[in-house]
Amino acid sequence: SQTIHQWPATLVQPVGSPLSLECTVEGTSNPNLYWYRQAAGRGLQLLFYSVGIGQISSEVPQNLSASRPQDRQFILSSKKLLLSDSGFYLCAWATGTGYTEAFFGQGTRLTVV
Amino acid sequence: TQLLEQSPQFLSIQEGENLTVYCNSSSVFSSLQWYRQEPGEGPVLLVTVVTGGEVKKLKRLTFQFGDARKDSSLHITAAQPGDTGLYLCAENPNDYKLSFGAGTTVTVRA
Numbered sequence: 001s002q003t004i005h006q007w008p009a010t011l012v013q014p015v016g017s018p019l020s021l022e023c024t025v026e027g028t029s030n031p032n033l034y035w036y037r038q039a040a041g042r043g044l045q046l047l048f049y050s051v052g053i054g055q056i057s058s059e060v061p062q063n064l065s066a067s068r069p070q071d072r073q074f075i076l077s078s079k080k081l082l083l084s085d086s087g088f089y090l091c092a093w094a095t096g097t098g099y100t101e102a103f104f105g106q107g108t109r110l111t112v113v
Numbered sequence: 114t115q116l117l118e119q120s121p122q123f124l125s126i127q128e129g130e131n132l133t134v135y136c137n138s139s140s141v142f143s144s145l146q147w148y149r150q151e152p153g154e155g156p157v158l159l160v161t162v163v164t165g166g167e168v169k170k171l172k173r174l175t176f177q178f179g180d181a182r183k184d185s186s187l188h189i190t191a192a193q194p195g196d197t198g199l200y201l202c203a204e205n206p207n208d209y210k211l212s213f214g215a216g217t218t219v220t221v222r223a
């Protein structure tokens with residue numbers, strides 16, 4: 001069966017510090033991978049998605065970047081965090097065939113102080 | 114860009130009551146998914162609807178897709194506290210993207 005791992009679960013970082021969130025998927029190959037950000041109690045904002053190694057599509061101009069160095073690894077990064085980067089970050093994968101049904105990780109609660 | 118509108122934003126009911134939440138768009142959906150999210154966790158897929166007029170049931174949850182595929186509803190019968198959560202609809206504007214509505218926060222009081 002497929003599983004998705006996302007870490008860390010919580011993170012408190014000072015303004016101006018770098019960020020690296022990692023997500024890995026097991027049990028499937030060539031998945032579509034996604035990073036979303038969610039404000040408290042609200043919907044999901046799509047930040048990046050990837051349909052293959054090295055292929056990244058950015059949805060929203062921002063202080064963040066994403067990379068996919070391996071087929072089942074997706075990384076969200078920032079060189080210098082802003083207060084506005086605080087939020088709940090979710091990684092997800094989908095099969096990429098037919099209509100897209102996504103399976104999510106447990107999320108990372110990022111607080112920039 | 115197709116916008117998904119969900120209503121109401123918040124819904125609080127007593128255990129045993131029924132509730133309906135809605136998802137609407139100005140454009141036709143290719144397919145639509147419903148997810149439920151509990152606090153501090155990722156959303157979990159409940160159902161995917163594809164055909165106009167389609168009705169799917171999942172225990173006490175009934176999902177309906179409008180005939181014109183521009184709207185969908187989720188009805189919960191005899192709600193229980195375990196139904197509490199954020200209900201999100203999502204659609205595929207293309208083969209890769211998955212876009213979400215703002216969600217409806219449902220609270221079922223015991």
